Amino acid sequence: MNQEVRLCEVGPRDGLQMAKGMMPAADKLRWIRQLADAGLREIEVGSFVSPRLVPQMADTGAILPEVLKMDGLTVCALACNLKGAIAAHEAGAHVLSFPVSVSDTHSRANVGKGTDAQLEVLASIVDWAQSQARPMRIDAAVATAFGCSMEGAVPVRRVAQVAAAAARAGADEIALADTVGYAYPSQVRDAVRATQDAVGERLAKLHLHDTMGLGLANALAGLDEGIRGFDACLGGLGGCPFAPGASGNIVTEDLVFMLESMGYRTGVDLPRLLAARALLASALPQERLRSGVAAAGIPRTFRA
Template sequence: MTDHATIYEVGPRDGLQMAKATMPTATKLRWIDAMAAAGVAHMEVGSFVSPRHVPQMADTADVVGHTVAIAGLETIALVPNETGARLAYAAGCRSLVIPVSVSETHSRSNINKGTYEQVAEVARLVAWLRAQDEPVLVETACATAFGCSFEGAVPERRVVEVATALLQAGADRVSLADTVGYAAPNAIRSLVRATRAAAGGAFQKLHLHDTMGLGLANVLAGLDVDVRHFDASLAGLGGCPFAPGASGNIVTEDLVFLLESMGLRTGIDLEALVATRAFLREGLAGEPLHGSVGRAGIPRTFRAAA
């Protein structure tokens, strides 16, 4: 086991897109600043989508303009199509995530395109990005890789085929997303092995949800098969607005506690990170905040990894 793990904070995008209220931009920026100061070095700060459908993301260009100036922070944005990619590039974002649903039904519900129509969109998007002056890192996230609330089980073979097609379309990386939180540890280990066999080092990361209470158990399963990159959301906010029953992401604070307790360095100051929950209480009054560390506090026995 390596002695470090990398956490990608997705709260400002995945977390806020499901919130009932819209966090004021000024509060959002102070929250992001505080998380970066706590040691969060990779952050998905928003998505370039229609503000009519996801009004919480209407300020993404302004947020990107602010965050790209934060030293040591990788600013990441989600884009569903070439239009979003053009807007992200113009705003200064140089790390993009493109969601591609392995489930055909979820794909049409989410972006009104079939799975392989979206793969073709990725190819067009990548071709445009490669023609620009500055390099852009393109990650494609295989959504519903471990199950779908519309279709149920998603065949492992189909996930691998979609991941392979995305790399052939020009993506730099491919990740696996348990969009609705149906995965169990055995499925994590099996699909990671199968995807890595096809994608090699282009596969790095898991995006996990805690719908069935197995989020951190699935992190452990990922660690078993040498995954060291994980998405998480402060206070477990988030979900998918186009997948019925999808609840929040795994809790960043709890993930830091788990990894550091196991001797894996994250570079994140847990006490400082927990303190940033105050911005959620300020900007999302009444929104439920999740997490065992946030509820119980950091135990006196906790020691960060050396």
């Protein structure tokens, strides 16, 4: 049994992109450094998308050179098309996160292309990247893998098919993403098993939201099926554009508490991680940061 769990902190991207208020680049850099110093080895620092549509991410290119100086940090960035992927590569990103929705309707709304067309874009990005001197890992985020606010239920069989197509297109790793927060534990188990049958260990990660309060229960279901990678967000920031008032990503602090309590190693120092909330709170005073561990304090029984 592999006791190491790889966490990717997506706060600087998924957490900030829908936040009320803008975090200045200098604050982002200080915050990312605090997150890295707390032991997070992989951070999604931003996205290369339209600054008109997502102004919070307009400075991603500017902050990357500074972030790349942080020792031992794997720097991830999101892009939705070849132009963004090239920009991410030029800026020096180690990992590209690329969304492919299982729901054709969501895919069109999110990236302006249906699922199959987006899989072709993925293939073209892989081709382009393979011709470059510097390698860049390309991760496919299989979005709406647990339901879609527009199409409704998403069949598990179709999730595995899209994951297999992303693998054939050349994605290095696959993540299943609960984009709208509809997932529940038995569904997570079913989708993970079907996807493992289709792409094996290339299924490396779950991206879960806490929309219905089930985020960590869903993470536990994934763990039980052998998943050893999770996205999470400090303070549980991030929202769901299709569910106003919904809470965001699973809370990094609480996930670390759960994993370390259970004997998994995350590499994260929980007190230092909690300390990184202060900067986030002061930079985004309108956002309510969540976390049970932050509210109640680390229990005296915690073994880390």
